Amino acid sequence: MTGEELITIVRGDITDERVDAIVNAANSSLLGGGGVDGAIHRRGGPAILEATRELRATTLPDGLPTGQAVATTAGDLPATWVIHTVGPVWSASEDRTPLLQNAYRSSVRVARELGARTMAFPAISAGVYGWPLEDAARIAVSTVRAVLSSGVGSVEHVRFVLFNDDALAAFRAAAGE
Known part of the structure; x- marks a missing residue:
């Protein structure tokens, strides 16, 4: 199976996805925020916030570093886990591409x-x-x-779930669709 067959790109609401793990574009505090992060916390209910507070009280007292990932329960979401990852803020003066790549790699590693x-x-x-x-x-x-083509691990399918038509078109173009 090729990497292309392992990936699908759809428009939708990530909080509706029935997958083993939903990835949250979190902030380093892990305590909720806006956008996808806020939607996941709202729909997932208090169990996710409780789990992230526990992480902050124990293993991540300073928050989750950019490019890293950690998992919690998915609470009321139709998934088993939420994998929280912190992407970098874009900068015109500094190439932060490796941090963004690592956010994706770390998320797949945690899923595996x-x-x-x-x-x-x-x-x-x-x-x-x-x-x-x-x-x-x-x-x-x-x-x-690239990560999926290594063939190592349990992850069989990744779905990119985009909230609007512009994002959907960009991801489809990037995938050669």
Whole structure:
């Protein structure tokens, strides 16, 4: 199976996805925020906030570093886990591409550690963090393809779930669709 067959790109609401793991474009505090992060916390209910508060009280007292990922329960979401990752804020003066790539790689690594077979990603860093959409899509698709093509681990399918038509078009173009 090729990397292309392992990835689908759809328009929708990531909080509706019935997958093993939903990836949250979180902020480093892990305590909720706007955009995808806020939607996941609202729809997932208090169990997600309780889990992230526990992480902050124990293993991540300073928050989750940019490019890293950690999992919690999915609470009331139709998934088993939420994998929280912190994407970088885009900068015109500094290339932060490796941090964005690592957010995707770390998320897949955590999914594999959990034994997840299916996962859904939003467009990390392409919202309030200001990453140009076409570039964010290119980095997302190429990084996930490369990780999945290694053939190592449990993840069999990744779905990019985009909230609007512009993001959908950018990700489809990046995937060559």
